[in-house]
Amino acid sequence: MFIEIENVFQSFGDGAGSPPVLENINLDIKQGELVCLLGPSGCGKSTLLNIVAGFIKAEEGSVRIEGEVVTAPAINRLVIFQDYGLLPWRTVGQNVALGLEVKKVTRAEQNIMITKYLKMVGLEDARDRFPHQLSGGMQQRAAIARALAVQPEILLMDEPFGALDAITRMKLQEDILTLCRETGTTILFVTHDIEEAVYLADRIVILSANPGRIHAVLDVEMPHLRERTSDDFVLMRDRVFKAINLKHEHPLEYYL
Ligand SMILES: Nc1ncnc2c1ncn2[C@@H]1O[C@H](COP(=O)(O)OP(=O)(O)OP(=O)(O)O)[C@@H](O)[C@H]1O
Ligand SMILES: [Mg+2]
Incomplete structure (x- = not known):
């Protein structure tokens, strides 16, 4: 596997009895794959991205890229931050x-x-x-x-389109897909937006909060570029909704 996330655990040393931020995170990503991380605010999406980027060292577990343990950031593994940077x-x-x-x-x-x-x-x-x-x-x-x-070989994107209007957002979603398919870039893409995940992802990984865990992984087997109004697209969106609703007591914690 190209990216191997193994048993990642992160609590930020909070011994006050609050649940860890991330627990038991295991995820393998193929080269050229686009994986969307979908989850409520505070479930540890940015933390996980920063661990994969090498900005944070996981308290337990490891991230390997092409077999090498990630210990520091690298220019071929770039992050687009939530706050632009x-x-x-x-x-x-x-x-x-x-x-x-x-x-x-x-x-x-x-x-x-x-x-x-x-x-x-x-x-x-x-x-x-x-x-x-x-x-x-x-x-x-x-x-x-x-x-x-x-x-870059790997693009780590933390809600990169969050601040954009709908039209620009859709255009950039398409551009990113086209470009990354051409270049074989592997993407880990954080979003709150179910439709965005269904449009972009080869695989959608749904995280839950407190502690941040992987609750569901859904393959999206539609060819790109996807038609947002097609029956398949709408069906897939429903599947993601259901996966979220079934897995959580408080689905409204998600920004839907
Ligand atoms: N450096 C840090 N020190 C202590 N706690 C942290 C640190 N970074 C993040 N946290 C905590 O970890 C939890 C997850 O934060 P994170 O930013 O990863 O969430 P997120 O899923 O990206 O949320 P959002 O969707 O709002 O961006 C939060 O409770 C946050 O307070
Ligand atoms: Mg975040």
Whole structure:
């Protein structure tokens, strides 16, 4: 398996008797697969993503990528953060260049990549602006462009489209899919949104909270790009709803 998450446990050292944040998390992800993590606020989605990214070392258990235990972040394994993570002192273009600089891409090539990816997210006119001059959705798109420009092997996305309007969101969902299918990128994608998960995922992993555990794993066996109004799509959405409702006493804790 490409990514192997084994017996991950995380409590952040809270000995006060509250349940651990993550418990008994086991998940294998194939190369090129798109796995959506779906779960209520506070169930540990971001924590799990940060463990896979190498920002947090799990208190117990391990994450392996191609057999190697993850001990630190790496440029081929990029995170798109829930809070954008843009550097405020850099322009949008300079932010997109960030990973390319780390990869020692030439200036000329950087320019081509910056243009290409800013165009993809519809920010070609904002290249010389600073993050604080952009709306939340624009900042999020800049962060997406920055990550995609590096062409990472693994993309870890933490509610990347949360701040976007529905139209932009749908367009970027399609772009991400098309691009990542072309490049074989493996994606772990956190979302609250059932429809987004059904549109994107090869597999949907449903987490429950307190403690964060895997409660259901659903294969989504529809070819891409999916038609959101098709019978198959609606049926799959219902299956996810049911999986959530059946597994939890308080399904409304989910943002539906
Ligand atoms: N560094 C930390 N120290 C202590 N507790 C933490 C830390 N990071 C997260 N937590 C706790 O772990 C739990 C899970 O947080 P996490 O951010 O992973 O949830 P989430 O599923 O991403 O939620 P949301 O959907 O709101 O983003 C929360 O109760 C949070 O308070
Ligand atoms: Mg989160």
